Amino acid sequence: MFSNDANNFRNTNISTLLQAAWQNLTTSVILLNQNLIVIYANESAKELFALGEKRFIGQEFSALFSHHTIDLARITSHTLQQGIDCHQHRADVVFIDSRHAKIALSSRSITDENQTLILLECRRLDEEIKHDLASHQMHQHNAARTLIRGLAHEIKNPLGGIRGAAQLLQYETYQNERDECTNLIIEQTDRLTELVDRLLGPNQLLKKTACNIHQTLESVMKLSMLENHNHIKLIKDYDPSIPDIIVDEGKIQQVVLNIVRNAQQAIINNEANKDTKTGSIRIKTRIRHQMRIHNKSMKNALQIQISDTGPGIDQNIIETIFFPMVTNKEGGSGLGLSIAQTLIDQHNGYIDCESWPGHTEFNIYLPLNL
Ligand SMILES: Nc1ncnc2c1ncn2[C@@H]1O[C@H](COP(=O)(O)OP(=O)(O)OP(=O)(O)O)[C@@H](O)[C@H]1O
Ligand SMILES: [Mg+2]
Incomplete structure (x- = not known):
């Protein structure tokens, strides 16, 4: 079954299929020559840069941006001159039509007998960063809500007792009951102080x-x-x-x-x-x-x-x-x-x-x- 599939695949025109696959990659692929001129860009790259074939091919790479933080010096010295792969996890770019984007880039050199080219792969990070940020904010928000709910609960309990004791004090004149109330007030306020102290965290100097x-x-x-x-x-x-x-x-x-x-x-x-x-x-x-x-x-x-x-x-x-x-x-x-x-x-x-x-x-x- 698998070998049949493989044979069928071999019989079709592989280079046409590969060409289609290459064009349909979601990663933007760009080929630069030694002078950092674009000599090829796949569909995804054209979409990213919002440029058609004519305005893209033959263009100097840095002229595709009005501003960028791509480390071109490193790409030239490492990838082009020494054949070392380079990865830049995040670069901020402003395209010539003023759109902003955050991208990740990888560069690799490919060589044939005549020349060395740079294969650039670019991936937009905006969505990933937004997603991470949103999830981080959601967790922060939930944590803050939990904290406030916990705090409100812990404070309200003793406050109820303190208020009750104070009310009793207003009316009771007997020594015993007064002592009971003042003890309760002291106990509950100490509990609140301890809670706030624990919330503020340890503050003594370390005894090392x-x-x-x-x-x-x-x-x-x-x-x-x-x-x-x-x-x-x-x-x-x-x-x-x-x-x-x-x-x-x-x-x-x-x-x-x-x-x-x-x-x-x-x-x-x-x-x-x-x-x-x-x-x-x-x-x-x-x-x-x-x-x-x-x-x-x-x-x-x-x-x-x-x-x-x-x-x-x-x-x-x-x-x-x-x-x-x-x-x-x-x-x-x-x-x-x-x-x-x-x-x-x-x-x-x-x-x-x-x-x-x-x-x-x-x-x-x-x-x-x-
Ligand atoms: N080993 C563990 N396995 C599973 N859950 C854990 C483990 N350690 C911590 N947790 C989770 O982390 C939470 C926070 O732990 P933390 O020690 O800060 O507070 P606590 O144990 O709930 O209360 P406290 O320590 O103040 O009495 C716990 O309520 C528990 O859900
Ligand atoms: Mg614990």
Whole structure:
């Protein structure tokens, strides 16, 4: 069947088919000669530049724009002169008819016995960027709404109590009842202050000392084992060669404890695992070299990875789990990971998370002096 199809294909005029395929590519393809003059453009390129064959072919490439940030010098020095492929992930261009666009470009050299040509592939990015932006904005918006809803709920509860107590105070004159009311007012206002403090995040200076990270992790494990009524397996996978690290030990414990607790809660509440409630949590330590994450670079880093076999993070909140008040737990404040991120930030480290059904892992990277 397949060989018949292949034979039929061979019998048709391959070059006609390829020509049609080439013309119908959604990627814009342009061929430039050594003087950067356009010698060929497919249909998609003509659409992108809004130019017909006559005005396109024979035109100098840079004259097709009134402004552009395409790195032509690199294309000439790398692709044309050395035969190296070049990729520019984003260039801003203004065409001669004043339309703006963002494009991605790749250049490759093709050579026959007479000449070297540049094959340029261009792809419009506007739609992708708009889509990413829209999805990012939607997540931000949802996170802000969740935060406000959570905050309103947390503040309204104690406020109701405070108001009730104040009303009682207006009428009650007995010492006992007055004490009861003032105690309630103090209790509830303290609760609100604590909530606002937690929302503002940790603000004390770090008390850094040299510490053995495995001892720190052991204390966390011991604490979480006390709460571990469900026979969740804790697996240790330590690199014993890791030297002492200068950190605020209490804060690192707080971060790891929240992540381990989250993992335990996820395993216990896993619907797919209702009867057995079993699973495992693995804590791994490693040394990483030459790390570059976002705008942070670390020559040497300590990696602490905490992974679990729970259901994975809910897809609806995965993009925003480090935001305050993002939670899907009954009674959860959604502050654990937001505080964890602030604390790791204060250590000039980095924390990230990856999750899919059946697996969640948090990675903490802390700068390590070797
Ligand atoms: N290991 C995990 N597996 C599945 N979901 C997780 C895991 N870790 C975190 N999450 C999700 O991330 C949310 C935010 O976690 P975070 O620790 O910030 O808040 P919380 O645990 O809900 O409340 P708090 O820690 O303040 O008591 C959790 O509600 C949960 O939905
Ligand atoms: Mg938590």
